[in-house]
Amino acid sequence: MMPRKTEKSLVVGLDVGTSKVVAIVGEIQADGSVEVIGLGSHPCRGLKRGVIVDMASTEQAIQRAVEEAELMAGCEIHSVFAGISGNHIGSLNSDGTVAIKDKEVSEGDVDRVLDAARAVPVAADQKILHVLPQEYVIDNQGGIRQPIGMSGVRLEAHVHVVTAALSATQNISKCVSRCGLVIDELIMQPLAASFSALTQDEKDLGVCLVDIGAGTTDIAVFTDGAIRHTACIPIAGDQVTNDIAVALRTPTQHAEDIKIKYACALEQLARNDETIQVPSVGDRTSRRLARQTLAQVVEARYRELFSLVLAELRRSGLENMVAAGLVMTGGASRIEGAEELAEEVFHMPVRLATPHGVSGLADVVSNAIYATGVGLLLYGSRADSNRSLSASGGGDDFVGRLKSWFRGEF
Numbered sequence: 001m002m003p004r005k006t007e008k009s010l011v012v013g014l015d016v017g018t019s020k021v022v023a024i025v026g027e028i029q030a031d032g033s034v035e036v037i038g039l040g041s042h043p044c045r046g047l048k049r050g051v052i053v054d055m056a057s058t059e060q061a062i063q064r065a066v067e068e069a070e071l072m073a074g075c076e077i078h079s080v081f082a083g084i085s086g087n088h089i090g091s092l093n094s095d096g097t098v099a100i101k102d103k104e105v106s107e108g109d110v111d112r113v114l115d116a117a118r119a120v121p122v123a124a125d126q127k128i129l130h131v132l133p134q135e136y137v138i139d140n141q142g143g144i145r146q147p148i149g150m151s152g153v154r155l156e157a158h159v160h161v162v163t164a165a166l167s168a169t170q171n172i173s174k175c176v177s178r179c180g181l182v183i184d185e186l187i188m189q190p191l192a193a194s195f196s197a198l199t200q201d202e203k204d205l206g207v208c209l210v211d212i213g214a215g216t217t218d219i220a221v222f223t224d225g226a227i228r229h230t231a232c233i234p235i236a237g238d239q240v241t242n243d244i245a246v247a248l249r250t251p252t253q254h255a256e257d258i259k260i261k262y263a264c265a266l267e268q269l270a271r272n273d274e275t276i277q278v279p280s281v282g283d284r285t286s287r288r289l290a291r292q293t294l295a296q297v298v299e300a301r302y303r304e305l306f307s308l309v310l311a312e313l314r315r316s317g318l319e320n321m322v323a324a325g326l327v328m329t330g331g332a333s334r335i336e337g338a339e340e341l342a343e344e345v346f347h348m349p350v351r352l353a354t355p356h357g358v359s360g361l362a363d364v365v366s367n368a369i370y371a372t373g374v375g376l377l378l379y380g381s382r383a384d385s386n387r388s389l390s391a392s393g394g395g396d397d398f399v400g401r402l403k404s405w406f407r408g409e410f
């Protein structure tokens with residue numbers, strides 16, 4: 001197949017999710033905006049709770065999704081910005097301090113201060129995925145976002161360090177490279193989703209992003225425009241489906257259908273005269289059941305999930321700093337009543353987010369299930385300006401990429 005577009009202007013996001021793999025192809029326009037020109041999606045059975053448990057079927061799903069996206073975009077895909085999630089993701093805030101060499105902060109000084117800040121003890125089976133600058137301090141003057149060129153003698157950096165299990169990063173890298181693709185960068189999923197689901201105002205004001213997928217609920221908290229806390233809770237849509245299957249004694253696939261068609265996250269939204277048809281296991285005949293019974297089961301799980309998210313937010317110490325409230329995205333956030341229930345549990349404003357910030361097939365990708373995929377695309381399109389110090393980036397152009405990153409915004 002002949003590449004229709006020049007390699008340079010293309011960027012691809014690959015979201016390897018627990019329910020599906022999505023590849024989204026974007027073309028970077030002259031003004032820096034991104035036009036979506038292809039999308040491929042394939043169901044994936046190779047992950048449990050956000051981590052790969054079956055390499056072969058994950059690989060196959062990636063292959064299919066990428067082929068579909070290539071066909072639609074009329075191009076060949078060689079490299080992807082891939083997302084990673086799972087319980088193994090850890091994060092902490094760290095600081096570093098250096099003396100400013102030449103009275104004025106240079107790129108070299110910023111390199112060194114971030115190096116100092118990333119020097120945190122990391123277990124042998126973990127690796128650093130991101131070092132995300134929050135703010136710089138020069139001679140006790142804090143809140144600086146762009147230190148280069150400023151005068152002073154002492155430079156301090158506050159950063160958010162994200163780590164991941166080495167084995168998990170290797171497994172996803174293997175699956176991707178077996179499909180003949182190169183990973184431009186591995187990006188923690190909630191960081192990616194923040195690019196497509198949040199507005200700058202929300203990040204400045206303080207916001208908690210919650211991406212409820214099939215296998216994991218990913219959390220990212222922003223205040224003053226920078227990322228402060230990240231976490232991953234291994235409970236999401238799959239658990240809801242499983243609860244329904246157990247409670248209604250119906251096969252998982254039927255439970256999933258019933259959930260999408262009839263379930264709601266607030267019992268009071270189901271009228272007491274509504275009934276649903278539930279297929280039974282084996283060849284027993286199907287039964288009718290009150291929709292309220294279904295709602296009870298579903299509400300209990302969503303309530304538990306939201307209280308876990310709230311506990312995480314409290315633990316971060318940022319509960320009172322998220323003035324813009326909660327932004328929910330991901331497939332499982334689309335259930336009827338999710339917003340109302342979340343408002344009740346969190347006592348803060350709640351918004352459902354669909355991905356924004358791209359043109360082209362914007363209607364197609366404007367679905368909460370594509371928040372991570374579109375976010376990866378946006379992250380990739382600005383990779384030169386928001387590239388984080390990835391531990392794997394030891395290549396030739398690593399320094400060059402770092403330099404261009406420092407010039408950009410974060």
Ligand SMILES: Nc1ncnc2c1ncn2[C@@H]1O[C@H](COP(=O)(O)OP(=O)(O)OP(=O)(O)O)[C@@H](O)[C@H]1O
Nearest residue numbers: 017018019020213214215216237330331332335369
């Ligand atoms: N309308 C809906 N109502 C309720 N649940 C829904 C709806 N649409 C999708 N879901 C659920 O959302 C989940 C899939 O969401 P999503 O595609 O965001 O997950 P994923 O990215 O594959 O998984 P993860 O991010 O956890 O690895 C499934 O559990 C599905 O049942």
Ligand SMILES: [Mg+2]
Nearest residue numbers: 017018213372
């Ligand atoms: Mg997801």
